[in-house]
Amino acid sequence: MRNELCTSLYAKASPVAAVSSLLLQQMKCSRAAGAQELSQELPLSGVKLRQRQPMDYFTQQLINGLVLGSIYGLIAIGYTMVYGIVGMINFAHGDIFMIGGFIALITFLILISIGVTAVPLILLVVLLVAMAITALYGWTVERIAYRPLRHSFRLAPMLSAIGMSFVLTNYSQVAQGARVKPIPPLITGGYTLHESADGFVIQLSNIQILVVITTIVLLLIFNRLVLRTRLGRDMRACEQDQTMAALLGVNVDRTISMTFVIGAALAAVAGLMYLLYYGQVDFNMGFVAGIKAFTAAVLGGIGSLPGAVLGGLAIGLIETFWSAYFSVEYKDVAAFSILIIVLIFMPTGLLGRPEVEKV
Amino acid sequence: MTALSQETVSATRTAAGIPFILKKAFLSALVALVLFSLMIGIRTEAGPDGQLTYWTRFGELASIVGIVFGGSILIELARQWIGPIGAEKLVPPAVHRGMSILGNYLAPALLIFTLLVPVIFYNQRYILDLAILVLTYVMLGWGLNVVVGLAGLLDLGYVAFYAVGAYSYALLATNFGWSFWICLPLAGILAAMWGVMLGFPVLRLRGDYLAIVTLAFGEIIRLVIINWQSLTGGPNGVTGIPRPTLFGIPLDNSDDGLAAKLGIEYSPTHRIVFLFYLILALALLTNWVTIRLRRLPIGRAWEALREDEVACRALGINTTTTKLTAFATGALFGGFAGAFFATRQGFISPESFTFQESALVLAIVVLGGMGSQLGVALAALAMIGGFELFRGLEIYRMLVFGWAMVLIMIWRPRGLIGHRAPTVYLKKAQAISSDLVKEGHG
Numbered sequence: 001m002r003n004e005l006c007t008s009l010y011a012k013a014s015p016v017a018a019v020s021s022l023l024l025q026q027m028k029c030s031r032a033a034g035a036q037e038l039s040q041e042l043p044l045s046g047v048k049l050r051q052r053q054p055m056d057y058f059t060q061q062l063i064n065g066l067v068l069g070s071i072y073g074l075i076a077i078g079y080t081m082v083y084g085i086v087g088m089i090n091f092a093h094g095d096i097f098m099i100g101g102f103i104a105l106i107t108f109l110i111l112i113s114i115g116v117t118a119v120p121l122i123l124l125v126v127l128l129v130a131m132a133i134t135a136l137y138g139w140t141v142e143r144i145a146y147r148p149l150r151h152s153f154r155l156a157p158m159l160s161a162i163g164m165s166f167v168l169t170n171y172s173q174v175a176q177g178a179r180v181k182p183i184p185p186l187i188t189g190g191y192t193l194h195e196s197a198d199g200f201v202i203q204l205s206n207i208q209i210l211v212v213i214t215t216i217v218l219l220l221i222f223n224r225l226v227l228r229t230r231l232g233r234d235m236r237a238c239e240q241d242q243t244m245a246a247l248l249g250v251n252v253d254r255t256i257s258m259t260f261v262i263g264a265a266l267a268a269v270a271g272l273m274y275l276l277y278y279g280q281v282d283f284n285m286g287f288v289a290g291i292k293a294f295t296a297a298v299l300g301g302i303g304s305l306p307g308a309v310l311g312g313l314a315i316g317l318i319e320t321f322w323s324a325y326f327s328v329e330y331k332d333v334a335a336f337s338i339l340i341i342v343l344i345f346m347p348t349g350l351l352g353r354p355e356v357e358k359v
Numbered sequence: 360m361t362a363l364s365q366e367t368v369s370a371t372r373t374a375a376g377i378p379f380i381l382k383k384a385f386l387s388a389l390v391a392l393v394l395f396s397l398m399i400g401i402r403t404e405a406g407p408d409g410q411l412t413y414w415t416r417f418g419e420l421a422s423i424v425g426i427v428f429g430g431s432i433l434i435e436l437a438r439q440w441i442g443p444i445g446a447e448k449l450v451p452p453a454v455h456r457g458m459s460i461l462g463n464y465l466a467p468a469l470l471i472f473t474l475l476v477p478v479i480f481y482n483q484r485y486i487l488d489l490a491i492l493v494l495t496y497v498m499l500g501w502g503l504n505v506v507v508g509l510a511g512l513l514d515l516g517y518v519a520f521y522a523v524g525a526y527s528y529a530l531l532a533t534n535f536g537w538s539f540w541i542c543l544p545l546a547g548i549l550a551a552m553w554g555v556m557l558g559f560p561v562l563r564l565r566g567d568y569l570a571i572v573t574l575a576f577g578e579i580i581r582l583v584i585i586n587w588q589s590l591t592g593g594p595n596g597v598t599g600i601p602r603p604t605l606f607g608i609p610l611d612n613s614d615d616g617l618a619a620k621l622g623i624e625y626s627p628t629h630r631i632v633f634l635f636y637l638i639l640a641l642a643l644l645t646n647w648v649t650i651r652l653r654r655l656p657i658g659r660a661w662e663a664l665r666e667d668e669v670a671c672r673a674l675g676i677n678t679t680t681t682k683l684t685a686f687a688t689g690a691l692f693g694g695f696a697g698a699f700f701a702t703r704q705g706f707i708s709p710e711s712f713t714f715q716e717s718a719l720v721l722a723i724v725v726l727g728g729m730g731s732q733l734g735v736a737l738a739a740l741a742m743i744g745g746f747e748l749f750r751g752l753e754i755y756r757m758l759v760f761g762w763a764m765v766l767i768m769i770w771r772p773r774g775l776i777g778h779r780a781p782t783v784y785l786k787k788a789q790a791i792s793s794d795l796v797k798e799g800h801g
Contacts, residue, residue, distance in 0.1 A: 089567045099398070106397045109413050129397075136393055148769045155513050156772045158567055159725055162515075162718060163764025170757035175398045179405055287714070291578070294571060329586040336575035336582075343568055344560045 056194060060202050061324045062317070067208045067277065069316020070215035073309035074270035075293035076300065077222065078138075078263025084303030085239045085259050086150075091161035092141055094290015095168035096264045100134040100271030101281040102172055105181055108275075119186060130268040138264025141168075142257055165286075173283040180282040187276060211273045215309060218269060222262065223305045231258060239303065288332065292319070295339040301352020310350060380435045388428035395423055466733050473639060477632040487631045491638055491703065493743045495696060498642040500723040500735040502692030505649055507721065508730035509658065510685035511665030512562075513570040516577025517720055519557075520550040520690040522584060522712035524697025529597040529707055530590070539603040543698050550694025551687045558686035562679055577717055584709045596708025602630065603637065603702045634703055641699060645692045646732055652688070661685050662730075715757070722764055728773055 075097050082090045107129045111122050145164045149156045190205030226232035234255040237245040246252045274289075275281055292315055300311025315335060322334040342349065400420040403413045473494075480486040499521065506514045527546040531537050537545075561572045584591045591597065604610065608617050610630040618625035652658040660681045663671050672678055701707050719742070727738030746756060 087567075089571060103397050105411075106401050106403060106413070109403060109411060110401070113413070133393060133397065136390065140390060140394060145765045145769075149772070152768070152772050155507075155511070156768045158513060158570055159721070160765045160768040162721075163761040163768070166718065166757045166761030167765070168761075170755070170761065172398065174754055174758065176402065177404055181403055181411060182405055182409055183411060291571070291575065295575075298568075327586075330582070333579050333582045333586075336579050339575045340561065340572050343564055343572055347564065347568070 056196050056200050056202050057324070059194070061320050063202070063204055063208060065317035065320030066313060067211050067316070068320055069296075069313035070211050070309070071270050071273050071277070071312070072289070072293045072296045072315050073312025074215055074218065074266050074273065075289060076296040076308035076312045077219070077266050077305055079294050079297040080300070080302055080304065080308040081226075081235070081259050081263050083297065085235060086146070086157070086256060088146070088157040089161065089294065090146075090260075090263070091158065091290070092145075092164040092168055093263065093267060094286035094288075094293065095165050095172075096134060096138055096141070096286070097267040097271050097274075097289060097293075098281070098283065098286030099137050099168060099172060100130050100264070100268030101275050101285065102176060102181075102271075102283075103133050103268065104130040104272040104275050105183060105281050108183060108186070122186070127269065127272060130272050131265040134268035134271070135261045135265040137168075138260040138267075139257055141264075142260040146260075147253065147256075165290075169283055169286065176283065178283060180280050182280045183275065185279055207276055211277055214269065214273060218266060219305060219309050222266070225262075226305060231255070235259060291339070292335050295335060295342070297349075298339065298347075299342050299349055301349030304349075304351040307349060307351035314350075380432055383435055384428050384431035387431040388424050391427035392420075392424045395420055399423060469733075469736070477635050481628065481632075484628065484631065487628070487635060489743070489747055491631070491635050493740055494635070494638040494642050495700060495703075496720065496723060496739040496743050497736045498638065498645050498696045498699075499693065499720045500727065500739050501642065501645040501649060501732060502689050502696060503720050503724050504689075504727075504730065504732070504735050505652075505661075505692070506685050506689035507724050508728075508735070509649075509653065509665065510661040510682060511729075512682060512685060513567070514573045514686070514689065515570050515714070515717055515721065516573035516575070516580075517689070517693055518712045518714070518717040519573075519577040519580040520554060520693030521697040521700070521716070522580055522709075523550045523553050523690075524694030525701040525707050525711075526584065526591060526597070526697075527694065528698035529600045529701045532601045532702075533597060533599060536601075539601070539698070539702055540606060543695060546698035547691045547694040550697065551691040554687045554690025555683060558683045562682040562686065574714065574717075577712075577714060581709050581712050584712070591709075594709060596706060596710075597701075598706050600701050600705050600707065602705065603634070605633065634699075638699055638703075641695055645695075648688075648692075649732065657681065657684055665730075719760075722760065725764065726767060 075093065078093050078096070079090060082088065082093070104126050107126045108122065111125060116122055116125075141164055145160045146157055149160055185207075187207045187210065188205075190203050190208070193202040193204055195201045226235060234245070234250045235258075237248070237250050238252055238255050242252050245255075271281070274285070293312065296311035296315045297308050298311070299314055300307030300309070315338065318338060319331050319335050323331045326334075400415060400417055401413050402416055403411055406412050473490075476490050477487060480490075499517070503514065503517045506512050506517070524546040527549045528539070528542045531542045531545060532539070557573070557576050561569060564572060585594055587593070602610065605617055608620060609615065610617050610633055612625045613619070616625060618629060653662070660671070660676050663674075663676065664678060664681055664685075668678060671681075700711070704711075723738045723742055724735055726742065727734035727736070749756070749759075
């Protein structure tokens with residue numbers, strides 16, 4: 001019954017995606033309710049449950065929203081750092097996140113096939129490999145497409161970044177094929193927080209806990225890095241005045257490169273979390289995730305790391321609640337509208353500093 | 360100054376011996392090896408039962424790393440022989456001057472050739488269809504050129520206005536049966552109104568923020584079209600959009616058709632030729648309006664805005680109004696092009712209005728040289744013609760397209776084909792070209 005429902009919903013929602021989704025529906029439908037994707041199956045089951053258990057439903061959506069928001073927050077850190085220092089929107093950052101997801105997937109596959117079974121070991125190796133290789137992607141993109149344009153006219157880096165975004169999307173399509181790549185759930189199990197009389201359970205799965213904790217830990221580490229280390233001080237110096245920083249002995253090129261490397265490494269973590277949480281990657285996932293993460297960065301205040309995560313959580317919650325209570329079809333419209341509204345009324349974001357225009 | 364630069368050149372020459380080149384190439388190859396090791400060396404695919412399988416492709420990996428190694432050596436050698444690759448080296452000044460003289464004759468020659476295309480290729484339906492497609496993109500390029508090229512506002516959601524125009528015509532014509540000639544101006548005006556509605560709040564944002572907001576707007580329009588099924592038909596689109604008529608005379612096989620009225624034998628090509636001249640007329644209208652506007656105070660203000668916004672404000676130009684008119688003018692032409700697209704296809708769906716389409720039009724403007732009308736036309740021809748030529752290599756299309764955008768930005772940021780300087784400027788020798796400095800510096 002449940003499987004039938006899923007099939008029909010997928011077919012109705014998007015005929016194009018239906019073929020690839022059919023492959024997945026078996027797996028998805030059998031996933032734990034807590035880890036289910038915020039896709040078509042969620043609000044429908046919610047409609048009838050909401051009337052009876054509004055509070056439980058709300059709590060479950062809150063959990064889902066926080067997890068989604070953590071992933072956005074991890075991507076948003078990359079946007080916020082780069083925009084803070086170089087003053088450009090790294091349009092290809094969403095695709096770096098996608099590449100990170102793919103590398104995590106392939107590493108995972110190799111480890112499974114050579115017979116590694118210990119889950120913590122697999123996770124650690126996958127995390128390290130994905131971070132390292134994706135960071136190199138970030139470095140290369142900066143070196144090829146942005147560094148030569150450091151002193152070009154103002155639209156040039158943006159256009160170059162759009163070009164790079166197309167290159168990365170198409171590269172992974174050519175290299176890995178256009179079909180969605182599913183993996184079986186690696187981390188299973190979870191906790192039942194509360195079970196109501198009529199059977200609606202609030203679940204908190206292990207993977208959700210992992211995603212949120214990873215985000216918080218990484219945020220603390222990198223915030224410390226920016227505030228306390230030599231590299232962080234160089235970054236903040238470059239943010240304020242690149243010429244002056246260079247005169248005072250800061251290697252500006254190296255600092256900017258490191259910013260891209262860190263951003264890409266965090267995007268790789270986000271890619272891995274996305275892979276674990278949703279159980280799939282595809283070559284097209286970077287575009288929308290990228291725009292939403294950018295929205296998060298703007299909402300939190302460009303240049304601020306805690307702001308990026310805060311903005312990510314806000315976007316994740318808004319999107320989840322919008323899907324749960326209004327319409328799942330318009331969840332992206334809601335997210336994009338927030339971007340426009342925030343930029344118009346609150347361009348400095350929640351934790352940002354006002355930008356002074358200089359001649 | 361010159362002595363210094365010569366010194367640095369000789370210094371780099373001595374430093375760049377063969378070991379240096381080899382070391383650099385080796386490092387590039389090493390980076391490539393790590394980058395491609397998993398993405399190209401291993402290919403994953405979901406099997407029929409949803410189980411993921413993989414196989415290795417070390418041959419491809421090795422050849423790509425080899426190509427990077429060889430390419431790196433070649434680029435480094437070329438850099439030593441030619442010097443730093445820049446616009447001046449790529450196109451010598453003499454050629455440039457020749458081009459500009461040729462350019463004076465090229466535009467009329469191209470126009471005459473375009474007018475004659477239906478005569479020359481009357482029996483080749485494929486070429487006529489392709490020509491109509493190219494002209495549609497020429498028109499879109501010229502429309503976006505007002506926004507990006509003249510006013511310097513990066514609009515990543517131009518396709519939204521194209522969609523508004525197309526859906527306006529499609530819905531008005533299918534629901535109320537209004538004729539193309541009433542709907543065409545309406546489609547343009549509706550698109551322009553959307554342009555004003557979007558532009559009014561967001562135009563005080565600076566460059567990149569504006570770009571991302573227009574992108575979001577384009578996506579919102581597309582998502583609304585997909586999801587508002589009762590009005591737009593959702594992903595299925597609108598079908599049965601009426602064909603255009605020659606001011607009320609249909610171009611079909613019936614007794615009131617144009618062929619019957621003129622007493623000539625009916626042929627389906629008549630309609631294609633009519634569509635060709637229709638889009639040509641629309642495109643030329645766009646071009647004419649743009650050229651006229653450029654000479655009006657508002658056009659001068661656009662160009663000034665592109666060069667330096669802060670100076671504009673200091674001189675008392677109302678930047679919001681100026682930006683808004685540029686936005687609305689661009690949207691108007693986008694709406695016209697959309698209405699034409701709908702009537703030509705007879706069927707529209709949201710798939711035609713994705714971000715890729717926006718980026719393609721933007722790439723045409725960038726490639727053509729922002730602000731240059733002839734450049735944009737040539738870029739549209741090269742781009743759409745190129746896509747047709749390499750139809751078999753469809754999957755590599757966006758890869759090449761993306762690289763082209765990156766490389767053009769690095770080598771010739773103001774456009775590969777043309778470059779339009781401001782129409783008026785003070786005749787004073789500049790210390791450094793504005794191409795080479797960041798906004799507000801130099």
